[in-house]
Amino acid sequence: MRAQTKQDAILQQSYSPPAKEGSILFYIQDIQRQTGINISYSSSFLHLNKKVQLTGNEHSTGQVLTSILQGTGIQAAAINGKIFLLRETSQTQYYTISGFVKEENSKEIIIGASIYDPVTRKGTISNSYGFFSIQVPDSCTSIVFSHVGYETVTQRLPPPDDGQLDIHMEPRNPLQPVVVTGDQDSVTLQAGYIKMPVGYVSNFPALLGEKDVLKSLQLYPGTGSSLESSSNLLIRGGGADQNLYLLDGVPLYHTGHLFGLFSIFNGDALKDVSLYKDAFPARYGGRLSSVVDIRTKDGNMKGWHGKATISPVSASTELEGPFVKDKSAMFLSFRRSLIDGLYGRQLTRQYGKYALYDVNFKLNQIINNKNRIYLSFYKGQDNMTIPKDNILFPLPEDYKFAWSNITAALKWTKVITPRIFTNTTASYSRFYNLFSQSAIIKIPPDQSLLINGKGVSRNRDIALHNETEFTISNTQRLSFGGGYTYHNFAPTAYTSNVNPGDAIKREAPKYYMSEFTLYGEDELRFNNDKFIVRPGLHLGALAQSHSFYSSLQPRLMIRWNLPNAQYIQASYAQMTQFIHQLTTPVINLPTDLWVPSTENIKPEQAYSYSLSYQKQWDNKWRFNVNIYYKQLNDLVATNTVLNIFDNSDLWEKKVISGKGYNYGSELLLEKNTGRLTGIFSYTLAWAWREFSRMNAGKMFPYKEDRRHNLSLALKYRLKPGWSLSASWKFSSGAPFTLPAQIFPDYDWGRNINGKLDERYSPFANNQINYLPYITRLNNFRLRAVHHLDLGTNIYLGHTNAIYHTLTAGIYNIYSRSNPFIVSYDQFVTTTYDEIYPLQLYQYSLFRTLPYISYTLKF
Numbered sequence: 001m002r003a004q005t006k007q008d009a010i011l012q013q014s015y016s017p018p019a020k021e022g023s024i025l026f027y028i029q030d031i032q033r034q035t036g037i038n039i040s041y042s043s044s045f046l047h048l049n050k051k052v053q054l055t056g057n058e059h060s061t062g063q064v065l066t067s068i069l070q071g072t073g074i075q076a077a078a079i080n081g082k083i084f085l086l087r088e089t090s091q092t093q094y095y096t097i098s099g100f101v102k103e104e105n106s107k108e109i110i111i112g113a114s115i116y117d118p119v120t121r122k123g124t125i126s127n128s129y130g131f132f133s134i135q136v137p138d139s140c141t142s143i144v145f146s147h148v149g150y151e152t153v154t155q156r157l158p159p160p161d162d163g164q165l166d167i168h169m170e171p172r173n174p175l176q177p178v179v180v181t182g183d184q185d186s187v188t189l190q191a192g193y194i195k196m197p198v199g200y201v202s203n204f205p206a207l208l209g210e211k212d213v214l215k216s217l218q219l220y221p222g223t224g225s226s227l228e229s230s231s232n233l234l235i236r237g238g239g240a241d242q243n244l245y246l247l248d249g250v251p252l253y254h255t256g257h258l259f260g261l262f263s264i265f266n267g268d269a270l271k272d273v274s275l276y277k278d279a280f281p282a283r284y285g286g287r288l289s290s291v292v293d294i295r296t297k298d299g300n301m302k303g304w305h306g307k308a309t310i311s312p313v314s315a316s317t318e319l320e321g322p323f324v325k326d327k328s329a330m331f332l333s334f335r336r337s338l339i340d341g342l343y344g345r346q347l348t349r350q351y352g353k354y355a356l357y358d359v360n361f362k363l364n365q366i367i368n369n370k371n372r373i374y375l376s377f378y379k380g381q382d383n384m385t386i387p388k389d390n391i392l393f394p395l396p397e398d399y400k401f402a403w404s405n406i407t408a409a410l411k412w413t414k415v416i417t418p419r420i421f422t423n424t425t426a427s428y429s430r431f432y433n434l435f436s437q438s439a440i441i442k443i444p445p446d447q448s449l450l451i452n453g454k455g456v457s458r459n460r461d462i463a464l465h466n467e468t469e470f471t472i473s474n475t476q477r478l479s480f481g482g483g484y485t486y487h488n489f490a491p492t493a494y495t496s497n498v499n500p501g502d503a504i505k506r507e508a509p510k511y512y513m514s515e516f517t518l519y520g521e522d523e524l525r526f527n528n529d530k531f532i533v534r535p536g537l538h539l540g541a542l543a544q545s546h547s548f549y550s551s552l553q554p555r556l557m558i559r560w561n562l563p564n565a566q567y568i569q570a571s572y573a574q575m576t577q578f579i580h581q582l583t584t585p586v587i588n589l590p591t592d593l594w595v596p597s598t599e600n601i602k603p604e605q606a607y608s609y610s611l612s613y614q615k616q617w618d619n620k621w622r623f624n625v626n627i628y629y630k631q632l633n634d635l636v637a638t639n640t641v642l643n644i645f646d647n648s649d650l651w652e653k654k655v656i657s658g659k660g661y662n663y664g665s666e667l668l669l670e671k672n673t674g675r676l677t678g679i680f681s682y683t684l685a686w687a688w689r690e691f692s693r694m695n696a697g698k699m700f701p702y703k704e705d706r707r708h709n710l711s712l713a714l715k716y717r718l719k720p721g722w723s724l725s726a727s728w729k730f731s732s733g734a735p736f737t738l739p740a741q742i743f744p745d746y747d748w749g750r751n752i753n754g755k756l757d758e759r760y761s762p763f764a765n766n767q768i769n770y771l772p773y774i775t776r777l778n779n780f781r782l783r784a785v786h787h788l789d790l791g792t793n794i795y796l797g798h799t800n801a802i803y804h805t806l807t808a809g810i811y812n813i814y815s816r817s818n819p820f821i822v823s824y825d826q827f828v829t830t831t832y833d834e835i836y837p838l839q840l841y842q843y844s845l846f847r848t849l850p851y852i853s854y855t856l857k858f
Helices: 002-012 025-037 060-069 198-202 213-217 345-349
Strands: 019-023 051-053 074-079 084-087 094-103 115-118 124-127 131-137 142-147 150-156 168-169 193-196 223-225 233-235 243-247 248-251 270-275 290-296 305-310 314-322 327-335 353-368 371-386 398-415 421-441 445-471 476-490 493-495 511-526 531-544 547-561 566-577 579-582 593-596 606-617 619-639 656-673 677-690 710-717 722-731 741-745 769-773 785-799 802-811 821-825 838-842 850-856
Touching: 002 074, 002 084, 002 124, 002 421, 019 025, 019 593, 025 060, 060 074, 060 084, 094 445, 131 445, 150 168, 193 213, 213 270, 213 290, 213 606, 233 290, 248 398, 248 421, 476 593, 511 593, 566 722, 579 619, 619 677, 677 769
Parallel strands: 094 168, 243 290
Antiparallel strands: 019 051, 074 084, 094 131, 115 124, 115 142, 142 150, 193 270, 223 233, 243 248, 270 290, 305 314, 305 850, 314 327, 327 353, 353 371, 371 398, 398 421, 421 445, 445 476, 445 493, 476 511, 511 531, 531 547, 547 566, 566 606, 579 593, 606 619, 619 656, 656 677, 677 710, 710 722, 722 785, 741 769, 785 802, 802 850, 821 838
């Protein structure tokens, strides 16, 4: 009893703490200094630098130690004249480690890096801003960081503290990106989600050597395009307008250059590309088919670097570097077509003139280790002129098209606590399309008509959004946020000096709308991450003067991780689309209209189900099979031609609504390490539509229905710096409507009430127009589309820190004649004396095409 009393006296010894706030280590050292009592502890499980606060009522060593150790699972015990800080039996203490993952050379953030404890095998991934938060046990001595294309980093942990742990990773091979997979990369892979390494954009042959991220995505199952070699991305039978394209978080309404043959995304400016086909995270909404989330480079914070690439069709440059080393950086890229400059004025005057350019700019500033600001800007411009006397298609008028995208975003990211990360974005997006025509038309016998017309279509968004991530523990992560978007749509505004109909008399309609979003999502992990559940809820609402729509969209993803690197995943997602694109069956010119839901037109709805299985072998091979079913309600379509040439405010009466059914299966086999890498994908799919006022109310194949899609892409590294690649793509023919019979329309071009009919044609006196009799929509299929492409990348070496690379290849090596445009019509020449027979015409754009480009990098 005397011994016990003696031990208790040590903990009851009087002690006056010098401050109410400090670290655990501060109070331990001060107790030892003031009282002379030795305190023994293990820094492996004691969070020495943790900040603590006293109540002010502590006046003894025991009281102070009890307060500063509260909630740690550690107790103070007096033994043999010493104080021991002991962990409670079976008590494991967890600490939060957070920070940013960056590239060693440039200090640019790395998205999607895997972070895990090699003992417990629990982990997380870095988010879209490189931030990670993970809880590790006090027995953890190191954390492993891995990412595709970077050397794995094993970071030994010092005694845990509140300091931020920033990790810097070295690229595996910065000159020739090789797709590899680290130990934990399979954790970030999931069915319905493609996180494409940026190196893939340049891994395989490309049309005319233009690196295109959307065409690279088309190598994977469930993806395709509407036309040969088009960047127009179609996902699981959905339309092009059902994809949400985000450039640094800002939505885009048009993504095509040059009839859609190239996308507006400059491959040299990209840092990260993600595609969601199902299992949509709750933060995304507004489209039915997919989300394409693209992030651009932030800029090098260590030194100035640049790159220039030239090919027969375009030239591009980029420049990046720090304004203040390790504090602020910028990235600038510029791309312009060279067709108008290289091929002479005579050629462009005969065939037409086309030019495009893209500008990407980003500035990022580190305020401190918890706050960072990004400013990004993009502008893309297309200009096309088609003279009436062109050789390919003689026309009665001169035509000019000009369309552009502009986006801007200001982002503020903040680490509130080691477990809470938030991002706030203010953004602006505008799509603008201008069309003009001019001609002098001779009307027999001796009259002429001067025509000048101008059409404008515009969409504009101003938005403010917030996304917050709260890492509750390694087994639970909460995401929530919301936002507001102000929409201003002006779909049609056409003026002319002639009056072909009543439509032009009306003032062009404009729409002002407010869209609100809220979301919440919880990711739960059970049984050592073997069972993962991610429920989510997205709330969207659209308000305008005469209508209001709200939509509650539940999301659910369940994944079972099985032994031997296998998993099964099931998902459900409800999506709502408040805006619609009214399309016409022509090539990808931006003459289609974006219109909102109104009191007469409901939002489109999609209910998506999917089930998948994945198996991985030795981190080299990956096999995935997926089945999906999607039901679509209130789909919007038109049964007439509707574009920017029609100012009618009665366009709603030309719109009909219906249903859709998309279903199919997907297969993927991928080898991603070694000298030979490649992708094999196959998709078997159906896409049906049903409208009460079309096709007699019967279902018919959708225009984007492709029964079979197959891709095979291979890359072989002959030696460091030299690789060969090949890709073969096959797609079933597109549905096409052929009439059962045709009848002459003798009323074509007649004077009605003293005015020309809207269908007036300068050929009215020379040809007879025909009316088709259609019994069934899409009753015919065009020829299948397929082509084999070969390519090579050769690193030529470097001189004075300037690196040289040559890229060459051949597109469509066996010269397949694939359909690009197909129509049945009767064509005449400008002399009106030669009339082609009425029949089905197929126009093929590309046969065998070689390409070569040169890149220097410093």
